[in-house]
Amino acid sequence: xxxxxxxxxxxxxxxxxxxxxxxxxxxxxxxxxxxxxxxxxxxxxxxxxxxxxxxxxxxxxxxxxxxxxxxxxxxxxxxxxxxxxxxxxxxxxxxxxxxxxxxxxxxxxxxxxxxx
Amino acid sequence: xxxxxxxxxxxxxxxxxxxxxxxxxxxxxxxxxxxxxxxxxxxxxxxxxxxxxxxxxxxxxxxxxxxxxxxxxxxxxxxxxxxxxxxxxxxxxxxxxxxxxxxxxxxxxxxxxx
Numbered sequence: 001x002x003x004x005x006x007x008x009x010x011x012x013x014x015x016x017x018x019x020x021x022x023x024x025x026x027x028x029x030x031x032x033x034x035x036x037x038x039x040x041x042x043x044x045x046x047x048x049x050x051x052x053x054x055x056x057x058x059x060x061x062x063x064x065x066x067x068x069x070x071x072x073x074x075x076x077x078x079x080x081x082x083x084x085x086x087x088x089x090x091x092x093x094x095x096x097x098x099x100x101x102x103x104x105x106x107x108x109x110x111x112x113x114x115x116x
Numbered sequence: 117x118x119x120x121x122x123x124x125x126x127x128x129x130x131x132x133x134x135x136x137x138x139x140x141x142x143x144x145x146x147x148x149x150x151x152x153x154x155x156x157x158x159x160x161x162x163x164x165x166x167x168x169x170x171x172x173x174x175x176x177x178x179x180x181x182x183x184x185x186x187x188x189x190x191x192x193x194x195x196x197x198x199x200x201x202x203x204x205x206x207x208x209x210x211x212x213x214x215x216x217x218x219x220x221x222x223x224x225x226x227x228x229x230x
Contacts, residue, residue: 009156032216043120043206043221044159051216090158094216102147102166102213103174106158 002027004093006107013081014115021076021110023091032094033074034104035065039087047089050074061085086114118143120222122207127227129194129201137192137225139207145220147213148190152176153204153224162205165190166213194227202229 003026013019025031032051036044048059055067065076074091091107120141129135141148147166151159161174165184179198184190190209194201204226208219 034218041224043223046218046220049218096216102210102216103161103164104219108156108158
């Protein structure tokens with residue numbers, strides 16, 4: 001069955017430090033991949049997406065992610081974290097093909113705390 | 117501004133009551149989705165609709181019902197058959213479901229059963 005794993009439930013980094021949030025997926029076909037961010041009590045905002053092509057994708061707010069097929073991973077990175085980046089981050093896989101019409105499977109989320 | 121609106125933001129329900137959560141979008145999107153979010157469990161798909169007058173069950177449809185009579189509206193009813201309805205409910209839409217496109221989310225409705 002398709003699944004998305006975010007191994008880190010909670011991460012704390014210092015402001016200005018670099019960040020990497022991990023995402024691994026299990027899916028038999030070429031995945032469509034997404035990262036979303038959620039502030040407390042709010043909806044989800046799309047940070048970036050990968051459909052095909054260049055495996056390093058740039059998103060909003062200075063985030064980037066790299067698709068590594070051999071590792072079934074799509075890790076999110078940011079070179080220098082700002083206090084406003086504190087939020088919950090979700091990785092998602094888009095299912096395509098017969099019977100999987102546009103559904104997204106979400107990971108459990110990683111909560112990012114930023115220390116001043 | 118284009119976007120997705122959900123109402124109400126907070127909803128309280130007594131056990132045994134049905135309640136309906138509203139979701140409206142003015143993005144002219146064909147596909148709409150309802151998710152349930154519980155702490156530590158990510159988002160789980162309740163129902164989705166690829167086009168007006170059509171919808172399909174997601175992974176946790178039991179105790180929920182939907183309708184899609186208008187392109188811009190996709191209300192979700194939480195029935196008394198839903199055993200544990202207290203959760204945060206998110207509505208989303210995408211321009212299409214085939215091929216896959218990114219989903220855009222509303223601000224959510226927090227439902228509490230008293």
